Amino acid sequence: MQGPMAQRIARVxxxxxxxxxxxxxxxxxxxxxxxxxxxxxRQTGQNCLACHAGGQFPELxxxxxxxxxxGYTMGERATVPLAVMGVASSAKVAxxxxxxxxxxxxxHNGRFEFTTASVLCCGKITxxxxxxxxxxxxxxxxxxxxxxxxxxxxxxxxDLRYADRFIDKNQDLIVGLSLNxxxxxxxxxxxxxxxxxxxxxxxxxxxxxxNAGGPFVDVPAMPIIQSLGQASAGATAYAxxxxxxxxxxxxxxxxxxxxxxxxxxxAGEIDSFLRLKGLNPYWRLALNHDWGANSAMVGLHGMRAxxxxxxxxxxxxxxxxxxxxxxxxxxxxxxxxxxxxxxxYTHEKQRYADAxxxxxxxxxxxxxANSSNTLDYVRAKLTYVYRAKYGAALxxxxxxxxxxxxxxxxxxxxxxxxLWAPEVFWNPVQYVRVGVQYFMWNQYLGAKSNYDxxxxxxxxxxxxxxxVWAAY
Amino acid sequence: MKEICxxxxxxxxxxxxxxxxxxxxxxxxxINPEVTALQVCSNCHGVDGNSVSPNFPRLAGQQEAYLVAQxxxxxxxxxxxxAGYEYMWGISRSLTDGQIKGLAEYFSRQxxxxxxxxxxxxxxAGRKIFEQGIPxxxxxxxxxxxxxxxxxxxxFPRLAGQHEDxxxxxxxxxxxxxxxxxxxxxxxxHLLSHDDMVNVAGFLQAFPASH
Numbered sequence: 171m172q173g174p175m176a177q178r179i180a181r182v183x184x185x186x187x188x189x190x191x192x193x194x195x196x197x198x199x200x201x202x203x204x205x206x207x208x209x210x211x212r213q214t215g216q217n218c219l220a221c222h223a224g225g226q227f228p229e230l231x232x233x234x235x236x237x238x239x240x241g242y243t244m245g246e247r248a249t250v251p252l253a254v255m256g257v258a259s260s261a262k263v264a265x266x267x268x269x270x271x272x273x274x275x276x277x278h279n280g281r282f283e284f285t286t287a288s289v290l291c292c293g294k295i296t297x298x299x300x301x302x303x304x305x306x307x308x309x310x311x312x313x314x315x316x317x318x319x320x321x322x323x324x325x326x327x328x329d330l331r332y333a334d335r336f337i338d339k340n341q342d343l344i345v346g347l348s349l350n351x352x353x354x355x356x357x358x359x360x361x362x363x364x365x366x367x368x369x370x371x372x373x374x375x376x377x378x379x380x381n382a383g384g385p386f387v388d389v390p391a392m393p394i395i396q397s398l399g400q401a402s403a404g405a406t407a408y409a410x411x412x413x414x415x416x417x418x419x420x421x422x423x424x425x426x427x428x429x430x431x432x433x434x435x436x437a438g439e440i441d442s443f444l445r446l447k448g449l450n451p452y453w454r455l456a457l458n459h460d461w462g463a464n465s466a467m468v469g470l471h472g473m474r475a476x477x478x479x480x481x482x483x484x485x486x487x488x489x490x491x492x493x494x495x496x497x498x499x500x501x502x503x504x505x506x507x508x509x510x511x512x513x514x515y516t517h518e519k520q521r522y523a524d525a526x527x528x529x530x531x532x533x534x535x536x537x538x539a540n541s542s543n544t545l546d547y548v549r550a551k552l553t554y555v556y557r558a559k560y561g562a563a564l565x566x567x568x569x570x571x572x573x574x575x576x577x578x579x580x581x582x583x584x585x586x587x588x589l590w591a592p593e594v595f596w597n598p599v600q601y602v603r604v605g606v607q608y609f610m611w612n613q614y615l616g617a618k619s620n621y622d623x624x625x626x627x628x629x630x631x632x633x634x635x636x637x638v639w640a641a642y
Numbered sequence: 643m644k645e646i647c648x649x650x651x652x653x654x655x656x657x658x659x660x661x662x663x664x665x666x667x668x669x670x671x672x673i674n675p676e677v678t679a680l681q682v683c684s685n686c687h688g689v690d691g692n693s694v695s696p697n698f699p700r701l702a703g704q705q706e707a708y709l710v711a712q713x714x715x716x717x718x719x720x721x722x723x724x725a726g727y728e729y730m731w732g733i734s735r736s737l738t739d740g741q742i743k744g745l746a747e748y749f750s751r752q753x754x755x756x757x758x759x760x761x762x763x764x765x766x767a768g769r770k771i772f773e774q775g776i777p778x779x780x781x782x783x784x785x786x787x788x789x790x791x792x793x794x795x796x797x798f799p800r801l802a803g804q805h806e807d808x809x810x811x812x813x814x815x816x817x818x819x820x821x822x823x824x825x826x827x828x829x830x831x832h833l834l835s836h837d838d839m840v841n842v843a844g845f846l847q848a849f850p851a852s853h
Contacts, residue, residue: 211732214668214732214733215731215732215733215735216728216729216731216732216733217727217728217729219728220728220729232685232695233685233686236685237685240666240681243666243667244666244668244681244682244685245666245667245668245669245732245733246667246668246669246735246736247667247669294667296659296660296661297659297660297661297662297664297665297666297667298659298661334661334664335664335666335681336664337664337680337681337684337689338680338689339689339690342684342689460694460695461694462694462695462696462758463695463696463697463807503695503697504695504696504697504807505697505724505811
């Protein structure tokens with residue numbers, strides 16, 4: 171969806187406020203039930219809140235987790251397995267001070283625009299096979315040589331499943347296989363690898379040049395396990411026994427050749443480090459317990475990955491990543507109240523090929539100052555939803571890492587950043603959501619103040635994010 | 643994109659495949675109701691009908707005639723309380739009469755387990771309503787229709803061991819809405835206070851085995 175078509179859409183949605191306001195008004199006046207809903211709701215005929223805690227995303231209810239684990243095969247096969255969703259949003263950074271060209275440094279800052287749309291092809295195919303395929307169009311994907319924004323459509327989340335369930339009064343065993351494009355996307359708790367925001371915070375608000383890029387809606391560095399979405403293709407096998415023990419193991423490779431439909435391997439800069447070499451193991455263990463209106467999970471996750479320093483050169487030196495982490499979730503679901511608390515911690519150890527860091531190596535490439543580095547990534551989120559209509563959330567995200575003066579070009583030479591993100595939202599009807607998030611930085615790239623050496627402070631990056639999400 | 647299309651075509655080619663013994667298809671009349679009970683209903687109501695979450699009613703030992711009437715009510719949208727339309731309208735929309743009967747049989751023959759106890763004052767207040775009703779509020783004693791052991795009777799549901807939260811919500815549905823027509827409960831509940839409902843529901847949830 172590029173060229174004239176993109177321009178037409180851009181013209182149509184340039185007046186997004188009008189479109190969105192009218193849409194919400196119309197949708198709010200329509201009856202909430204009896205409507206054809208996005209795919210899984212059509213397939214089961216159930217309300218979104220049956221599977222999504224409080225009717226919001228991405229947190230799943232115990233029932234929603236079973237729906238996903240059994241391969242999206244519950245219900246009736248849809249005649250037309252297609253749904254669409256779209257997001258209009260605005261992101262505004264607290265300060266553009268110090269910028270001599272605000273439009274270049276902070277493009278689209280504070281403009282409310284239609285930014286993202288997805289087509290979803292999901293649902294039951296056979297009694298054992300189901301899919302979740304999301305194809306996304308980003309209106310502002312990148313700048314071309316003429317300095318204009320270019321839109322792009324691409325694979326977003328893909329999860330093709332085969333599942334079976336052996337259940338009687340003595341035992342319940344769900345087993346399955348998933349072919350997907352993101353380590354952790356097959357997980358049903360969505361704790362260690364999912365967006366903090368219920369909608370893609372895809373906004374082209376970036377940072378002044380010379381610093382780590384924005385938008386400032388999540389930490390500027392993450393472990394590899396959280397970074398491979400749409401750059402990898404993997405097959406995992408999983409089992410969930412007696413609603414208690416969950417295990418998953420899989421291997422991921424670069425999304426290239428036969429798997430290029432799963433995503434796109436980032437192009438060739440020396441510091442991309444996202445093109446996987448060979449097969450890379452991912453694993454996950456979780457212990458689940460439900461009692462009364464409560465559900466709790468504590469889990470472990472990990473990955474070993476090796477990536478090329480140059481994504482287009484399969485002989486380039488590599489970096490090896492070892493990730494392991496702990497995560498958990500607590501849920502209380504008793505209409506009209508829904509509470510979900512999530513926590514995840516991931517530790518990463520990075521080791522580099524000699525040529526990437528050793529100055530005495532004749533093929534020295536100067537990618538790192540150290541032979542190895544570490545990252546520690548913490549995230550947590552508490553969400554409350556009332557009557558599946560009104561909600562509030564508080565998210566926290568923190569990254570800490572070892573100092574490396576080449577890897578991190580900021581004065582502190584560390585990625586250390588800390589973010590709080592409160593949010594309030596409203597679902598006037600179950601397939602429309604309006605929300606406000608505020609991303610508050612109390613540390614950015616290792617400092618509270620003057621993190622870039624040019625006087626920019628962490629709190630200057632605070633970002634107000636408004637969005638309207640709708641699906642059909 | 644080519645690969646995705648190819649995969650989609652391949653999957654569609656498989657679409658005719660069925661696995662009747664372990665299917666979660668709700669639109670296939672050939673699927674045995676017991677398979678549906680295990681593969682689908684158990685997710686919320688428990689494999690033996692003793693649901694863990696109070697969001698979902700316990701079905702173990704429930705009256706078969708009552709279960710048939712409720713499933714038919716969901717399927718026809720005759721029963722339209724939130725629990726009904728949010729969860730059950732879709733699930734039941736393509737069930738055959740035979741499958742509905744089979745599901746009702748399955749859950750009615752399960753053994754109801756004891757549910758969570760409640761406080762003594764709540765038990766005493768709830769027991770009084772169950773046994774004597776509240777004459778000044780025109781509320782008949784529950785046992786008159788639901789049985790001395792709250793085990794139910796035909797179209798009158800079993801209440802013993804049912805989740806307190808579910809019972810309270812349903813009593814409010816009867817009192818305040820037309821979501822569950824065709825029962826005498828509208829008249830019986832019309833003067834009940836919220837506290838009355840909580841007391842009797844708490845007593846029924848913790849219904850004593852030796853009552």
